[in-house]
Amino acid sequence: MARTKAPSAGLMINRRTLLAGAGAALASPAISQSADNRVLRFIPQANLTLLDPIFTTAGITTEHAYYVFDTLYGVDGDLKAQPQMAEGHTVSEDGRTWLIRLRPGLKFHNNEPVRAQDCVASLARWSKRDTFGQMLADATESMDAADDRTIRIRLKRPFPPLIDALAKPMTSAAFIMPESLARTDANTQVTEMVGSGPYRFLKDEFVSGSRVAYARFDAYQPRSEAPVGTSGGKRAFFERVEWHIITDAGTAAAALRNNEVDWWEYVLPDLVPVMKRASGVTVSTGDPLGSVAVLRFNNLLPPFDNKALRQAVLSAVDQRDYMRAINGDNVEWRTCAAMFPCSAPHVTEASSGPLKDPPNLERARAAVKAAGYKGERVVIVNPGDFPSIGPLGEVTADLLKRLGMNVDLQTMDWGTVVQRRASKKALEEGGWNIFHTTSPSVSVVNPATNFFIRGQGQGGWFGWYEDPSMEQLTSKWLQTPIAEHDQIFAAIQRQAFDGVPIIPLGQFKPPTAYRSNITGHVRGVYSFPWNVRRV
Numbered sequence: 001m002a003r004t005k006a007p008s009a010g011l012m013i014n015r016r017t018l019l020a021g022a023g024a025a026l027a028s029p030a031i032s033q034s035a036d037n038r039v040l041r042f043i044p045q046a047n048l049t050l051l052d053p054i055f056t057t058a059g060i061t062t063e064h065a066y067y068v069f070d071t072l073y074g075v076d077g078d079l080k081a082q083p084q085m086a087e088g089h090t091v092s093e094d095g096r097t098w099l100i101r102l103r104p105g106l107k108f109h110n111n112e113p114v115r116a117q118d119c120v121a122s123l124a125r126w127s128k129r130d131t132f133g134q135m136l137a138d139a140t141e142s143m144d145a146a147d148d149r150t151i152r153i154r155l156k157r158p159f160p161p162l163i164d165a166l167a168k169p170m171t172s173a174a175f176i177m178p179e180s181l182a183r184t185d186a187n188t189q190v191t192e193m194v195g196s197g198p199y200r201f202l203k204d205e206f207v208s209g210s211r212v213a214y215a216r217f218d219a220y221q222p223r224s225e226a227p228v229g230t231s232g233g234k235r236a237f238f239e240r241v242e243w244h245i246i247t248d249a250g251t252a253a254a255a256l257r258n259n260e261v262d263w264w265e266y267v268l269p270d271l272v273p274v275m276k277r278a279s280g281v282t283v284s285t286g287d288p289l290g291s292v293a294v295l296r297f298n299n300l301l302p303p304f305d306n307k308a309l310r311q312a313v314l315s316a317v318d319q320r321d322y323m324r325a326i327n328g329d330n331v332e333w334r335t336c337a338a339m340f341p342c343s344a345p346h347v348t349e350a351s352s353g354p355l356k357d358p359p360n361l362e363r364a365r366a367a368v369k370a371a372g373y374k375g376e377r378v379v380i381v382n383p384g385d386f387p388s389i390g391p392l393g394e395v396t397a398d399l400l401k402r403l404g405m406n407v408d409l410q411t412m413d414w415g416t417v418v419q420r421r422a423s424k425k426a427l428e429e430g431g432w433n434i435f436h437t438t439s440p441s442v443s444v445v446n447p448a449t450n451f452f453i454r455g456q457g458q459g460g461w462f463g464w465y466e467d468p469s470m471e472q473l474t475s476k477w478l479q480t481p482i483a484e485h486d487q488i489f490a491a492i493q494r495q496a497f498d499g500v501p502i503i504p505l506g507q508f509k510p511p512t513a514y515r516s517n518i519t520g521h522v523r524g525v526y527s528f529p530w531n532v533r534r535v
Contacts (some may be wrong), residue, residue: 074231
């Protein structure tokens with residue numbers, strides 16, 4: 001696919017200013033030099049600002065939540081549902097009554113037993129926010145506790161992927177909380193972190209922007225199976241895990257090279273060669289599907305409440321500009337002209353419309369004018385502290401200016417973007433038109449979980465795209481035999497490329513780096529601490 005113009009040099013310089021001198025004299029971080037074998041010292045991909053994984057879809061919050069909470073089911077390496085907190089389940093002959101039995105002896109961090117009542121309340125709260133959960137709730141007649149260890153779900157109609165909904169990985173997973181917390185309104189944040197996962201959140205040590213700490217939950221009962229994906233035995237070999245929030249890439253690299261931290265979750269692309277040469281450091285990638293990057297429009301506010309204008313911008317995008325901006329030449333990436341991750345089951349690029357065609361800026365400028373754009377301000381909220389997202393906003397700002405649009409690129413920290421994107425207010429009151437984000441590919445591999453393109457309107461994901469036809473197609477997918485999924489995926493993609501709720505920007509595999517004496521980590525999207533030990 002040809003490109004009429006490469007990204008401007010300034011865009012690439014902005015990314016690299018973080019890295020000046022990184023390969024030579026790296027800054028010395030203010031971190032303890034101790035190499036305590038009881039403590040895993042970790043640099044996460046971003047700052048943790050929101051703690052409630054039901055309230056927000058922010059990836060860093062989801063990663064935090066997997067430490068603290070557990071799920072009834074997880075997924076293995078083939079994304080197949082496997083029991084986790086659940087011992088197993090039975091289904092009635094008519095497919096309308098499900099009984100899920102909890103494993104015995106499960107406890108919350110306050111040493112209270114995990115009961116079916118807690119699970120029912122947690123699933124009810126989760127189903128108000130998650131797209132798959134909302135579909136399950138719509139099909140549910142009642143959900144209650146048959147006894148302290150048995151969850152009973154009565155359906156209005158058969159819902160074959162029920163266990164897949166409870167097992168969905170990563171973003172908006174169905175985490176289990178105590179009933180007292182799960183009764184919190186789904187639109188209100190839970191700030192008390194009491195789960196039943198392998199690690200306890202240490203509230204008194206939490207300083208957003210600086211430090212997060214977790215302690216091993218000694219009453220946790222891991223499963224006997226080997227850990228794979230989000231399933232299996234989550235064995236916590238470290239007594240503590242400490243997150244050190246370091247946003248300066250040179251400082252993070254120095255900390256890892258000097259054995260002052262054990263693990264740097266996301267290595268900036270320009271530092272990958274440096275870290276590969278570093279003594280005692282291993283660089284690798286995790287999940288084979290990697291992550292996807294997207295541009296998200298606010299469908300409630302002008303000018304992108306206009307579908308024709310969204311289509312005009314889509315026609316001007318070259319994914320290579322975006323992938324090079326965040327990955328350079330040192331990270332594996334690919335273009336993916338699809339609304340689902342490429343290489344996932346049933347996904348092709350055949351219904352990609354203009355995204356597969358060579359961009360023509362002159363034609364795109366004419367399409368912008370024909371759509372009725374009259375110079376309205378376009379506010380892009382953009383994180384300056386998130387290396388795999390911030391450059392995406394810069395590329396978009398440059399592109400929209402070349403399309404003749406009035407661009408206001410507002411740079412802020414990622415925590416502020418996460419809060420700001422929830423606002424439905426006018427621009428003058430703190431609203432927005434565009435933000436960019438990335439997501440683990442496994443979070444959006446099917447029509448029910450792909451919140452990017454669901455058409456739920458005011459009840460949907462930030463940007464509030466409304467498309468009843470998309471919702472009808474998604475409901476049809478739930479009842480469609482697997483043999484017909486290729487056709488239904490193609491129909492959903494055609495609908496999404498017509499409505500343009502997002503613009504897919506490509507697919508990439510974020511690199512991670514850790515001390516070579518750290519072993520046992522489970523390959524996947526996030527750098528989970530279970531099964532990890534120092535040798």
